[in-house]
Structure formats: C-alpha cells, structure tokens
Amino acid sequence: MEDAIRDYLQLKMPKAENLSISKLEKVIGGSSRETMSFEAEWIEKGRKIARSFIIRRDPIASLLETDRELEYRVMQSLESTSLPVPKMYWLEPDEKWLERPFCVMEKMPGSPVPMSSRVGLVAPEDPALRAKIAKQWIEILAQIHNLDWKGLGLSFLGCPEAGTECASREIDKWEKVVDKHKMEPQPILTEALLWLKSNKPEAERITLVHGDFKQDNLLFENEKITAFLDWEMAHLGDPMEDLGWSCVGFWRQDTHLICGLIEKEEFFRYYEELTGIKVDEPKVFFYQMLGCVKMAAIILTGVRSLSDGRSRDMVLGLLGLTELKLEDEIANLLGF
Amino acid sequence: MRPTTDKILIGINNILLSDILPELSSPSAMVQVILLNVMMNQLATMWENTSQFPLIEENKDLRDVLLAASTTLKATKRDYKDETLEGLIPKIDAELQREYRPGEQYPSVQPLLEENCNLKEVLDRTITALDQISQDYKSQALDDVRKKIRAHLRKHLDRQLDMLGILTQA
Numbered sequence: 025m026e027d028a029i030r031d032y033l034q035l036k037m038p039k040a041e042n043l044s045i046s047k048l049e050k051v052i053g054g055s056s057r058e059t060m061s062f063e064a065e066w067i068e069k070g071r072k073i074a075r076s077f078i079i080r081r082d083p084i085a086s087l088l089e090t091d092r093e094l095e096y097r098v099m100q101s102l103e104s105t106s107l108p109v110p111k112m113y114w115l116e117p118d119e120k121w122l123e124r125p126f127c128v129m130e131k132m133p134g135s136p137v138p139m140s141s142r143v144g145l146v147a148p149e150d151p152a153l154r155a156k157i158a159k160q161w162i163e164i165l166a167q168i169h170n171l172d173w174k175g176l177g178l179s180f181l182g183c184p185e186a187g188t189e190c191a192s193r194e195i196d197k198w199e200k201v202v203d204k205h206k207m208e209p210q211p212i213l214t215e216a217l218l219w220l221k222s223n224k225p226e227a228e229r230i231t232l233v234h235g236d237f238k239q240d241n242l243l244f245e246n247e248k249i250t251a252f253l254d255w256e257m258a259h260l261g262d263p264m265e266d267l268g269w270s271c272v273g274f275w276r277q278d279t280h281l282i283c284g285l286i287e288k289e290e291f292f293r294y295y296e297e298l299t300g301i302k303v304d305e306p307k308v309f310f311y312q313m314l315g316c317v318k319m320a321a322i323i324l325t326g327v328r329s330l331s332d333g334r335s336r337d338m339v340l341g342l343l344g345l346t347e348l349k350l351e352d353e354i355a356n357l358l359g360f
Numbered sequence: 361m362r363p364t365t366d367k368i369l370i371g372i373n374n375i376l377l378s379d380i381l382p383e384l385s386s387p388s389a390m391v392q393v394i395l396l397n398v399m400m401n402q403l404a405t406m407w408e409n410t411s412q413f414p415l416i417e418e419n420k421d422l423r424d425v426l427l428a429a430s431t432t433l434k435a436t437k438r439d440y441k442d443e444t445l446e447g448l449i450p451k452i453d454a455e456l457q458r459e460y461r462p463g464e465q466y467p468s469v470q471p472l473l474e475e476n477c478n479l480k481e482v483l484d485r486t487i488t489a490l491d492q493i494s495q496d497y498k499s500q501a502l503d504d505v506r507k508k509i510r511a512h513l514r515k516h517l518d519r520q521l522d523m524l525g526i527l528t529q530a
Contacts, residue, residue, distance in 0.1 A: 208476075208477045208480060209477065209480035209481045209483065209484040210484070211480060211483050211484050211487055211509075211513055212513055212517070214484050214487050214488060215487060215510070215513070218487070218488065218491045222491075330367075330371060331367055333374075336371065336374050336375050336378065336379065338371060338372065338375060341367075341368050341371050345368075345524060346524075348517065348520050348521055348524060349521075351517055352517060352521060355510075355513065355514055355517060358510075360507075360510035360511070360513070360514050
C-alpha cells in the first residue's frame, strides 16, 4: 500500500524529488470510510518538506452510503473560512491505486476527546475540560449556521424550497434508507415516521447543516478544538436540524448533558447569543425525533452489511444491539 | 433488525479466523483462537435450541393485539368505507390463521422467527392504516387499538432492553 500511495503522490506532485512515505497506519473510529494516516517527505526546489496526510478510502461496506464527492466539495469550500476543517488535496475515483476510491487531506493536529470508560462514544470526564470543549463546540456550530453558503459556492447542495421542504427532504431520505436496509418490520420506526410526516415544521431560514454535529467528530489538543470532521451528511436545511441531532439521547452517555457535554438550556442560550437565531424547541424536538430515525437507519445499513457478510466490523454488530436505545427514545418522545 | 445471537457469534468467528489468527505468531495463542472458534460454534448451536421462549411469548402477544385490531376494524367498516380497511382485515385474519404449531415436537427457532416477522409486518400495516383512518374518522375504539399496539411495543421493547443489560447503559 505504501508504494501505491507514494506513486500516487508522485503523480500529483511531479516536482517532488526523493519522495518517501512512512508511518502508514489505520485510524480507529469512523465506520463510514476507512481512514489511514501517513507521513510524507520530499525535496522541492532544494527544500526538504515533511507533511502529514489522511486518506479516506471508500469501504467495502459501512454504516453510511454517502457521496464522497459531496463531502470533498463541501470541505474544500470551507477552506476559506476560519472553521477548523482540513485542507483537501485530491479526490481520486480511480480504483487502480488503492482498490477503492479515496481522497487525500491534511492531517489536523489533535485527537478525539479523552475516552470515557463507556463503549464507543467520547466525552471528557473532567467538568472543566468539558465546559471548555462545549463552548468551542457551540461556537463552531454557530459559525456553520452563520456562513454565507451561497458566497462559498455551496448551492450545489441543492437549496430546499421554503415551508416544510427541509423536513420533507430529510424524512424521505431516511425513510428510503430504512426501507432499503431493514431486515424485518420496524413498527416503532413506522410510528416515528408517521408522526414526523404529520408534524413537519416550516423552516424560517436555510443554512448549511453539518448533519452529524456531535462530540465524536471533533479533534482536540491543549484544551482547544483543532478540527471538526465528517462532513459527509452536510446539506442545506433548517439549522434546528443540527440542534435536534445533537439532542438525541443516544450520544448522552449516561448523563442528561447534550452530547455528554453541556446542559440543554445552556447550549440553547449560548447558541442564541452567538447566532441571533431563536431556538425553536418544538422544531428541535421534531429534529430530535428525526435524528433517532436517521441514526436507526444508519445502524440498519451497517447491520445489513454485517449480515450480508460484506463487512466484518463488529462495531456494526454492537451498534445493531444498541439500536434498541433509539427505539426506546422514540417511544419516550411519542409518550408510550 | 438487530443481529440475532447466532449471527453475532458467526461474525466473531469470522473475525477470529480471518483477521486475528493470521496476525498471531505465538503457537499457544493460535491454539486458543481455534478453541474459541469451536466454542463459538457450539454456543451458536445452543442458541438455536434455547432461544424460542421470548419469541413464543411475543408472537402470542402479537396475535392478541391483532385480534383486537381485527375486531375493531370490522366494526369500523360498518360506518366507514375505505379501501385500506377492506384490504387490511383479510390480511390480519389470514395471518392469525397461520399459527405455528410444533405439535409434540420441541418448537424450532426458524419458524417462530418467520411467524414473528409476518405478524410484525401485519402490525406495521395496521399502524399505518390506523393513522390514515384517524385523519378523517374519529373513534374511541380505534384510539384504544392504537394504545393497545403501543403498549405491546413498549412491553416488548422493555423486555429486550432488560436482556441487553450493560449495553443499554453504554
């Protein structure tokens, strides 16, 4: 694999001399694409250059079937902003290099927030650290929602019409995923989808929506968020959608804190202060319900690939078992 | 769909044999992995023979709920004419007729799973139909059926959550 990566980089950087690759390793976490890091050194115009890279390769099967080009273009569009997003170098659809399509991006400093003792998700145990992360985390969300998405060239994401189109689009998208991947009837998801269709809110504004705004998509170093990652579900929509997704209980890790980080009231208050956007709690509730369906759909996709033998990642099996927690949350939100 | 226990055990086995075993250099560790593989196969077989009871109970409860739904929907049909309703009632009744009866034999998991899936499919359709009918026909009896269905879903959800134990707190 190192040879193939070196050959690829050489093609993309023809002026690089004595190009070498080292420390190629898989990065744990992120089940939608295979992530690897490596270091490269070369000489250019007589100057020695060393740089760290990340490769995100399409998996054989995964939790999500997303458009790699969309994620690449969104992240590339955000390079001119002050959001902590890695620089994107190359998007490669040709399978001849690494067997599957991939993209190459800058490796950002930092690591995921310190692991809690619980399975899978991350949130810091130290309250002071947690508060610092939470503050920056909300600042990033506010920045995303305040972006001039037209000016950044993000119109290719497709702008929903006014009214309930934002909600309808997301319901349709995730209902299709459920229908495609479910292996048995899902009456609780049916209940949730019926409720969503009868309670679609109207969006008051259209913003860029990250689509996966939670605590395990950030990197952190010296008490500072250094990167916000995983833009593959980004789209244009109602900003309340990101808030609703963050409020899903699945990420709370045995606490009542949003994403294991912050009290809900404090989250909303600081978000309003930064954005000037009033948090509409019934809409957040709607998008929390949608978030439960969406996460269940993502899990069903993973369980399907595990059951079909296309994946051997036991994280998918574990997530499949914990999907019950989402059904529990839906039942609680619906009051039964 | 949550992965069934046998599928998880088979998945663990695949990882042991395809991903972990080739990476091992110690002969004793290799032997342990092979022994684990045998044990996993045995556990999958044992699951096949011991996991029927929750299914038997859930299927019985599903039948009770669907019987109540069928009775109410038949009464509703007298006042409210609707194609969905016309099509749904025979489907519920047909599914109620198709009960798995192992007779003298020990009940098997596979037919129970199939029965469970079929019953849930009809329940799913019933939920959708009740929601649709309630848009323009209000009835306490239909509301009660909806409540009964939700109570059933809650009960079995709680049972499954109990069985998951520590994973539900993760």
